[in-house]
Amino acid sequence: MNMTLAPYTLPSGFVLPSIHSGPPFFTQQPNPNSRKIATDNWTRLLLSYARHKKLFVLRAEDVDVPNCEWEEVLSNPRIGRKIRAAHLAAILAHMVTSGQAVYDPPNQTSAVLLYWRSPEEWxxxxxxxxxxxxxxxxxxxxxxxxxxxxxxPLSGLPFPILRKAITVLTKSNRAQIIAVADGEGVRFLSGQPGR
Known part of the structure; x- marks a missing residue:
């Protein structure tokens, strides 16, 4: 099958980049330079897809879950390819190292919370x-x-990301954490950042 590399629009309206049509994109590259380029492209793709679909959690094992919410980006049935779990785990590790995700729960390396917005943006x-x-x-x-x-815009936001955003606000005197009967609460203040 001869397929040209071109962007592809998914039924959800998300546009896959042309690199997603290239079989090598789904294979962990042995050359460090090629691997870095592919990892950077995967990172951008996963974060933009997560933002488009409002997804926060990605697990390496999602590649093997039929009909999971990530399936249309982790595989390309038009070329018969899908990323392997070990390859995705390596990409997730890169995302954690570069501050674009955090392992959640901590002390494991297969599931992350994605920062398609940074804690400061949140x-x-x-x-x-x-x-x-x-x-x-x-x-x-x-x-x-x-x-x-x-x-x-905050609907469904995972508590760990919310907590980091509130921490940013407390450091700039725009919020304070309050103990409430059923857990944690926050009071938002009108303070300005940097004051």
Whole structure:
């Protein structure tokens, strides 16, 4: 089968880059320079796909889970290729090392939380949301933030990422952690970053 390398639009509307049509992309490259280029391309692809689909968790074993939420990016049925779990684990390790993901739960190396927004970016989204919804100086539980009655950009945000974003806000005097009856809460303050 002779297939040209071209971007491909998935049914979800996500556009796969042309490199995704190349069989070598799905193979862990032995040459360090080629491996770095491929790993960087995989990293960009996984983060942009995660952002498009609002996915936060990726596991190396997802490559072998039929119909998983990552299937359309981890494989390419048009060329009969899919990434192997060990290759994906190496990419995840690179993402953790470069600060674009964190192992979750800690003390294992097969599942990560993806930072398609950095904790600093999430902190700004969080503070903007608190300001625009009138939540300043109100104590809210973490659960109320990630499971709001009206969907928000924070809906479904994993607690570890939320906690990092709140930590960023506390360092800039724009939030404070409050102990509440059923866990952790936060009070958003109107302080400005850097003050």
């Amino acid at each position: 902190a700004q989204v969080l503070h903007d949301w608190a300001s625009s919804t009138g939540q300043l100086n109100t104590i809210m539980t973490f659960y109320e933030i990630v499971e709001p009655p009206v969907p928000s």
